[in-house]
Amino acid sequence: MDITVRAEQPEDIDTITRLTQAAFLHAEHSSHTEQFIVNALRDAGQLTFSLVALEDEQVVGHVALSPVTISSGVTGWYGLGPISVWPAHQGRGIGSALMHAALAALRQHGAAGCVLLGDPGYYARFGFRPQPGLTLPGVPPEYFQAFGFTDDLPEGEVSYHRAFEATA
Numbered sequence: 001m002d003i004t005v006r007a008e009q010p011e012d013i014d015t016i017t018r019l020t021q022a023a024f025l026h027a028e029h030s031s032h033t034e035q036f037i038v039n040a041l042r043d044a045g046q047l048t049f050s051l052v053a054l055e056d057e058q059v060v061g062h063v064a065l066s067p068v069t070i071s072s073g074v075t076g077w078y079g080l081g082p083i084s085v086w087p088a089h090q091g092r093g094i095g096s097a098l099m100h101a102a103l104a105a106l107r108q109h110g111a112a113g114c115v116l117l118g119d120p121g122y123y124a125r126f127g128f129r130p131q132p133g134l135t136l137p138g139v140p141p142e143y144f145q146a147f148g149f150t151d152d153l154p155e156g157e158v159s160y161h162r163a164f165e166a167t168a
Contacts, residue, residue: 019062083102
């Protein structure tokens with residue numbers, strides 16, 4: 001498997017939309033609006049990083065990173081997600097390659113840290129952990145996780161951009 005990761009290009013946008021929809025089609029804890037969220041983040045200028053994974057020059061995965069707000073006023077934190085891989089390509093390390101590339105991009109960007117909503121069993125391997133005092137309202141704390149690039153982890157309520165409310 002030869003996977004490369006690069007920034008999205010304009011010609012990738014339609015594929016990213018279809019890929020994201022397909023990846024979340026049967027996801028149990030999904031609103032099934034993830035493809036709309038990515039497009040709304042892009043349209044709002046809030047898609048800090050949009051990375052695609054390529055295999056044989058074809059887009060097989062995507063990850064979005066956007067700024068989040070923390071009620072304590074701490075800055076430099078980003079939300080990772082959605083992250084998507086075509087169902088036929090899942091389980092082959094593409095998601096891991098995207099995660100590593102996303103964290104490297106944030107580190108190089110000077111980010112303080114990253115939060116995400118997802119399966120703790122999967123994301124723990126990348127260093128994500130639930131953090132007492134750092135919450136996302138309405139979400140079980142074990143599923144809301146953070147990874148800091150320093151030992152100074154913030155406290156407060158996290159808010160994602162309103163693009164995460166997109167439904168079309």
